[in-house]
Amino acid sequence: MGSNIDHGVTEEAAYPGLDALPHAIEGEMTLAVRVIGWLITGMLLAAVVAGLWQGITGHQGLRTDVVNGLAVSEVGFAIVLILLGSIVEGFGYGLSLGTRWPYTRNIVVLMVRGDPEAAHRMVATLVGLVALALVILSPSVSTISGLSLIVVTALFGMGTLYVLAGRAPAVVHGTHGLLAYGVFLIYLTGLVYPGLNFWAYLGATGALHALLLAVFLGGMTTGQRGFGTAIGPFVKPQKAAQWTIAAHISAALLLVATLGWMMPAYPIAFYLAVAQVAVGFLLFHAVNLKPKDPGVMVAFHQSMVLLMCLAIVLQWR
Template sequence: MNGLKASEVGFAMVLILLGSIVEGFGYGLSLGTKWPYTRNIVLLMVRGDPEAAHRVVATLVGLVALALVILAPGISTISGLILIVVTALFGMGTLYVLAGRAPAFVHGTHGLLAYGVFLIYLTGLAYPSLDFWTYLGAMGALHALLLAVFLGGMTTGQRGFGSAIGAFVQPKKASQWTVAAHISAGLILVATLGYMMPAYPIAFYLAVGQFAVGFLLFHAVSLKPKDPGIMVAFHQSMVLLMALAIVLVWR
């Protein structure tokens, strides 16, 4: 069981990072709006399409979750499987967001749910006797992190596929207002972790450093809106590290 839980945590992290690579290198609509598979999806994955790899890994996440439900049915394992199904459905919705046929809220919710999947299995592995939903309700640091995650997904969805946000001092369009909200959520996260010091020092320093990474990412999106590059994945990896630092109480 621990091996399956650890595998699920690893697959969930890989899935989130693959999603950021898809965004960073402009593969969001490489398979069009066809979902979940195309006839040659494995071949496309082998040839290096990260969107194809993203969907194959998502399938692995679902299969491991199903195995966990069969072997150890309970609130956490069943909740995890339900979260995966809902996340997958919103994943389909993100294709329509990028195609301009669905609101940015769908993209933000997809990112939020993806982190929910990661956290439910991480918590189950680290604290097997805890109820995840009770734990999540008591973790103010995770609330602040998940708010930033949601608004980060909203930022991607609001700007659309291959569109620049544009430099601004005062927001004038929806994508700029979303960026401003995302920055505010980042400040709330830093303030929350700072208030809780010295409980989560590594998470706090990562959150502070994330502002520099975010500035570089904004610059990359401005220069190459269709494929801003590796900074998207680096930005996402910092968020994953923050989540790990909070749940595992890294010092």
């Protein structure tokens, strides 16, 4: 049996013209959400420990060791942040705090109780603070760009709440997802290839272009269908949500074709992309069966994208 969390957020007047969509819609605290929450907590702790280990064992000078340790933790935090976003979507917590942003007065209590949206916002704050520390300790194009991306991502994150409530266009949701992966990639590449200009690397890496296009259209798909609304089965698209997912599927196939064309440069990424197409169809059916909370498939879908990013940047073979 699941239980609802008392969010301290009143169900205010419904938005006009939105079929009485309340200001805040609480998600259900199920065993699956709790277990995933424990796993996410473990990942956060692992990111902290990895950063501490990198800093302690670096022996490159205090400032450099601190910067390297923070960079390692930041990559882990960025991964957790993306996964938390998928859990928020998958288990119906997208509007659990309403459209109040960035915080409610009891957000820390809600996070401790297991609300994924509260945790998502607090981890986003942590990512921002670490990024600020990196800019102060090691100002560079990459660290300044990373902090700038985080600020813009946060602003679009506020916009996603209005997308889910039907008051902003789906492109806001797609852009938010794209920026979130940009944050992850900029710190990952900075860690793997120190001193490399991220924007030059991104411009030269065609595999990432195809992947990020699919990410953007995936976010658009979520935004276009809205909160708790099924896309519906179709052969020929009849409505905007169906046209958007058709574009997303096309982008996924383009990614497979791109990685296949580049073989043997990114073999693991290619196999992951092929598998992701099947995962995507399973998620499509899950969304239609349970539009409000399609479940763990959303997190699994995002995990595959994260693995593809790692496979491309690290050139897994």
